[in-house]
Amino acid sequence: MSKMNNPDPVKEILQFNQTLDPRRLKLKFAAMRNAEFAFLRGTCHLFYQNLPGGPVLDRGPLSWISGDLHFENFGSYKGDNRLTYFDLNDFDEACLAPCTWELLRFLSSLITGIGSLGLDRQAGQALCQRFLDAYREQLGEGKPRWIERPLATGLIKDLLNSLKHQKRSRFLDSRTQRNAGKRTLTIDGKKALETPAHEEEEVRSFLNHFAREQKNQNFYQVLHIADRISGLGSLGIKRYVVLVEGRGSPDGNFLLDIKEARFPNPPLFLSTPQPVWKDDADRIVTLQRQLQAIPPALLTPVRIGGRPFVLKELQPSEHRVNLLLGKGKPRRLEKVVTAMGELVAWSQLRSAGWRGASGREQLIDFGRDGLWTQELLELAQQRSGLMRKIWRQYCMAYDAGIFDQNTP
Numbered sequence: 001m002s003k004m005n006n007p008d009p010v011k012e013i014l015q016f017n018q019t020l021d022p023r024r025l026k027l028k029f030a031a032m033r034n035a036e037f038a039f040l041r042g043t044c045h046l047f048y049q050n051l052p053g054g055p056v057l058d059r060g061p062l063s064w065i066s067g068d069l070h071f072e073n074f075g076s077y078k079g080d081n082r083l084t085y086f087d088l089n090d091f092d093e094a095c096l097a098p099c100t101w102e103l104l105r106f107l108s109s110l111i112t113g114i115g116s117l118g119l120d121r122q123a124g125q126a127l128c129q130r131f132l133d134a135y136r137e138q139l140g141e142g143k144p145r146w147i148e149r150p151l152a153t154g155l156i157k158d159l160l161n162s163l164k165h166q167k168r169s170r171f172l173d174s175r176t177q178r179n180a181g182k183r184t185l186t187i188d189g190k191k192a193l194e195t196p197a198h199e200e201e202e203v204r205s206f207l208n209h210f211a212r213e214q215k216n217q218n219f220y221q222v223l224h225i226a227d228r229i230s231g232l233g234s235l236g237i238k239r240y241v242v243l244v245e246g247r248g249s250p251d252g253n254f255l256l257d258i259k260e261a262r263f264p265n266p267p268l269f270l271s272t273p274q275p276v277w278k279d280d281a282d283r284i285v286t287l288q289r290q291l292q293a294i295p296p297a298l299l300t301p302v303r304i305g306g307r308p309f310v311l312k313e314l315q316p317s318e319h320r321v322n323l324l325l326g327k328g329k330p331r332r333l334e335k336v337v338t339a340m341g342e343l344v345a346w347s348q349l350r351s352a353g354w355r356g357a358s359g360r361e362q363l364i365d366f367g368r369d370g371l372w373t374q375e376l377l378e379l380a381q382q383r384s385g386l387m388r389k390i391w392r393q394y395c396m397a398y399d400a401g402i403f404d405q406n407t408p
Helices: 009-016 022-034 036-042 099-117 121-141 154-163 168-175 197-212 280-291 330-350 360-368 373-399
Strands: 062-065 074-078 084-088 095-098 176-179 182-185 222-228 239-244 254-260 300-304 307-314
Touching: 009 373, 022 036, 022 373, 036 099, 036 373, 062 099, 062 280, 062 330, 074 154, 084 154, 084 330, 095 099, 099 121, 099 330, 099 373, 121 330, 121 360, 121 373, 154 330, 168 176, 182 222, 182 239, 197 222, 197 239, 197 300, 280 300, 280 307, 280 330, 330 360
Parallel strands: none
Antiparallel strands: 062 095, 074 084, 176 182, 222 239, 239 254, 254 307, 300 307
16 A cells, blocks of 8 residues: 655645645635535545555455545536436546445545534444445446436435426526626636636637537637636646537537546555556546446547646536435435445446456455455544544644645
């Protein structure tokens, strides 16, 4: 397992984020101060450092994992077949690793965030066990499935049904302003910031060239570009929202999400040799297409200014399930957690035997053998406790102004 090069987590956080956009970095640091779960989300690089060795982590079958699995990294989206799905939705840190690394990250997030869901420790442990049971059951069956609207239940069904009749115009109105029949992006400091002029020109130039290679060139006609504010772990990297002509102004307009692809947190890559990718956008897009049941619309690896980016449609159907609707209701939350365990198993089965991953038979055997689950649950408790301790150190440093002093 990898070792932490710097034993001071405050210095480690500053160093890891030092090249990010200061405007969005301040938002990230503030969010990490406000909640322990937000801190866990924003410090994936710390989570994987100093992982203890042991059979449950070292001997799990190799699998392609998303790398940063927590209960907010699942959501709805419209696939390239125009149907709406619920699935894992973040692959920035996707890599080849023991399958138990993915489970450990998710369980630790559930333990850390359980208080915000109105449940006590005992109920949280029961949810963790339910996640593992669902994962093992589907892994043992050896057949990947998927969740779309007719197959969904509980809070996930409510989410997908709520999106069924959502109009594009309403979604566009939530992100843009209209004047004389034309739209422009809303620069509100919450979802979008003004893009520096030189970056705007770079993105516009790229899209003009990109459009010439597409069947419908006019679709990609740029109307407005802004810096996008979204997520937490990646908040601060270069990311743009682009308003394009789409199928015609004003309500046929589309929004594009263009996000820089960076080399993922190094600890994920040190224990297992990785394939050679063209660049990180190629890695992210290739693995997302492999691990999801159906990839989202327009998902494409691109290069802007010599750097890799991932381009996809920003959709009205792209939402997380609101677990707070199940606050204090274990049975409602149990259905969601069960679905999440199933989705993780299905994603790993889709990539079984592919580019270095263990074969399907090894995953099936691992799922049917439940002897490892207790050790993993105990390790998740330990990991959550360690991250809570580091968060308290972070809060003290943040309140002392250290992060303001070190953010330009």
